[in-house]
Amino acid sequence: MTGTPSAREGDVLVVGGQEVRLYGIDAPDQGQRCENVRGKDYDCFEVSRKALEVLAGTEPVSCETRPGGGRMQVGVCKRPDGQDIGAAMVLTGYALAYRSVSTNYLREEAQAVSRRRGLWGGRVEPPWLWRSRQLEEKLNQRPTAMTR
16 A cells, blocks of 8 residues: 555554554554653653654655554555665664564664664663553452442
């Protein structure tokens, strides 16, 4: 599919009116907070989303989708110059290599970490661990007693 991109999340583009989750990367989820180099927390979901908006650009992108995306298509999207947008997100440090899905972007992530780029300039919890912790906390909440 081809179309003008807009970023819905740090790892989701809307292309031609359809959502495409970028294959092999994971970015902070809504509500997730990170810490900058000074230890101050910030909304890393929004920072990552804005980075994707900038890296995707305003020119039409092409996305090659893959099967198995569930409720949303999954694919590799490229800018007109051929740059893999997912690779660029990981290399600039605004997304992480999603190891349980692919090992494609481990080299880009290692460079981002060693150069403290993007989210790696401070502290970031891998999104898959953050989601797991959120679910665990939700399940551990005890229901309140009902009163009449």
